Amino acid sequence: xxxxxxxxxxxxxxxxxxxxxxxxxxxxxxxxxxxxxxxxxxxxxxxxxxxxxxxxxxxxxxxxxxxxxxxxxxxxxxxxxxxxxxxxxxxxxxxxxxxxxxxxxxxxxxxxxxxxxxxxxxxxxxxxxxxxxxxxxxxxxxxxxxxxxxxxxxxxxxxxxxxxxxxxxxxxxxxxxxxxxxxxxxxxxxxxxxxxxxxxxxxxxxxxxxxxxxxxxxxxxxxxxxxxxxxxxxxxxxxxxxxxxxxxxxxxxxxxxxxxxxxxxxxxxxxxxxxxxxxxxxxxxxxxxxxxxxxxxxxxxxxxxxxxxxxxxxxxxxxxxxxxxxxxxxxxxxxxxxxxxxxxxxxxxxxxxxxxxxxxxxxxxxxxxxxxxxxxxxxxxxxxxxxxxxxxxx
Numbered sequence: 503x504x505x506x507x508x509x510x511x512x513x514x515x516x517x518x519x520x521x522x523x524x525x526x527x528x529x530x531x532x533x534x535x536x537x538x539x540x541x542x543x544x545x546x547x548x549x550x551x552x553x554x555x556x557x558x559x560x561x562x563x564x565x566x567x568x569x570x571x572x573x574x575x576x577x578x579x580x581x582x583x584x585x586x587x588x589x590x591x592x593x594x595x596x597x598x599x600x601x602x603x604x605x606x607x608x609x610x611x612x613x614x615x616x617x618x619x620x621x622x623x624x625x626x627x628x629x630x631x632x633x634x635x636x637x638x639x640x641x642x643x644x645x646x647x648x649x650x651x652x653x654x655x656x657x658x659x660x661x662x663x664x665x666x667x668x669x670x671x672x673x674x675x676x677x678x679x680x681x682x683x684x685x686x687x688x689x690x691x692x693x694x695x696x697x698x699x700x701x702x703x704x705x706x707x708x709x710x711x712x713x714x715x716x717x718x719x720x721x722x723x724x725x726x727x728x729x730x731x732x733x734x735x736x737x738x739x740x741x742x743x744x745x746x747x748x749x750x751x752x753x754x755x756x757x758x759x760x761x762x763x764x765x766x767x768x769x770x771x772x773x774x775x776x777x778x779x780x781x782x783x784x785x786x787x788x789x790x791x792x793x794x795x796x797x798x799x800x801x802x803x804x805x806x807x808x809x810x811x812x813x814x815x816x817x818x819x820x821x822x823x824x825x826x827x828x829x830x831x832x833x834x835x836x837x838x839x840x841x842x843x844x845x846x847x848x849x850x851x852x853x854x855x856x857x858x859x860x861x862x863x864x865x866x867x868x869x870x871x872x873x874x875x876x877x878x879x880x881x882x883x884x885x886x887x888x889x890x891x892x893x894x895x896x
Contacts, residue, residue: 508537508545517551523595526587528554530720530795531580538797542588579729579884583614583872584718590801591719598715599805607690607713607868611673614718614872621670626685628653629678639680639860640750646679647672647746650739658737660878665738669871672739676867680860690864698853704813705851709861711809712847715802716840716862718869720795724748724755728870732877733884745870749863758858760789761845769818774826782833790842791834799837806843810850817850 509517514534515525528534529546533554539545585592590599593613601610608622615621630646630653637645650672651657656664678685681697688696691710700706718725724745731744749755767777781788793800811823823846827838844858877884 507548508539509548509551510539510543510545514546514548514551517548518555523585523587523592526585530586542798544588544797579721579877581720581873581876583876584720584869586720586795588796588798588801590805593718598717599801602711602714602805605714606710607717607865608670610714610717611670611868611871614869615666615669615875617666621666622687624667624670626687627671627675629684630675638750639856640746640755640863642679642682643676643863644743644746646675647739647743650675651737657739660735662875662878665871665875665878668738669868669875672742673864673867673871676742677864680864694861694864698851698857700851700853702815702851705815708806708809708813708847708851712806712844712861713865715805716865718866718872722754723751724866725870725873728873729877730884732874733880733882735878738871738874741874742867742870745867746863749866755863755866756856756859757789758841758844758848758862759856761841762848762858764788765790765845765849768822768826771822771825774822774829778829778833788830788834788836790845791830791838792836793839796837796839800839802840803838803843806840807838807846810843810846815850819846819850 511522511525515522518525518528525534525546529536534550535547536544537547582594585595590597592598593601593610594616596613598610601613608620611617612620612622630649654668654671657668659665659668673690674685674687677690677693681694683693683697686693689710691706691713694709694713695701695706700709721729727748728741728745731741736744752760764777764781768774778788807823811820831837841858844862847853847861848858
């Protein structure tokens, strides 16, 4: 059996004659396999590189279009929205880590939505009276969005320019349901801080940065659900309901709450060993560690954790973060993901129950709108095929 040959990013990009960003896009679309290399680098399967190069050399425009449609039917979608790399993700070519230093959710949304005019420069939508405070936060948002046609007679439009304005209204409306307060034109991080009684400016800045970093992350499960719905030409409010449905699962949008299930038991340094060893000895995984895309640390998590450590917030848990991460790495062999700092924010800032998931959800709605806007412009309907493994007919 021949040994697999791997190339560095520079070598792979040179063979294909593309920029590194294009190489990463091919990897994210499943066209090129990659493995963890030395340090934080990745290596790329040479056979995939050379197959892709030979295919690209012999195809014309019609062949490329046909392959694009075939790939979409199989669930591999082309996008201009978000590029994932081991060093961080990019929104339309701009580093999300850089944008998180001073940007807002609204500014990132206008970037992802490719806006020429500011859709947020309009009045906030009317509040919806159907919201029941006893429902779970995401369920409140679903009920609220389902009522959108009662407020907007053009709720079923597919006009790109109108949809961007409606997207701004829908994210404000969903946030009002999640936060249980009236829709507002204030920047979203200020709305959230007001709802939760956060007055410390460094804490508010952490909320702002979190919203920017979590806005979009390529084809995660909820984004794919949004894409599938948009490919049928479902209206935007219904498309967002599809995303919320996928988001509700404990393996996606509420994962930060699973981190809190063990994090809340750590109060002093001696608790670290006790809590982590118990999980390890029981053969349980540790929520907040590991990611299906990143072989190393989640760059979003690293950014937020560094910002949290530098914020000088007065909470005993802050000093326990370095030894906690070091011991969890030793016992479980995985790096943290973004759910870990999200859970830390809820704990350290003393935010209400489920606030980590709410923060993540409000942010991600902006990305779902971008995914829907892009999918609406594509002709093909997403229709993957299944590999049947059941009983064959005789």
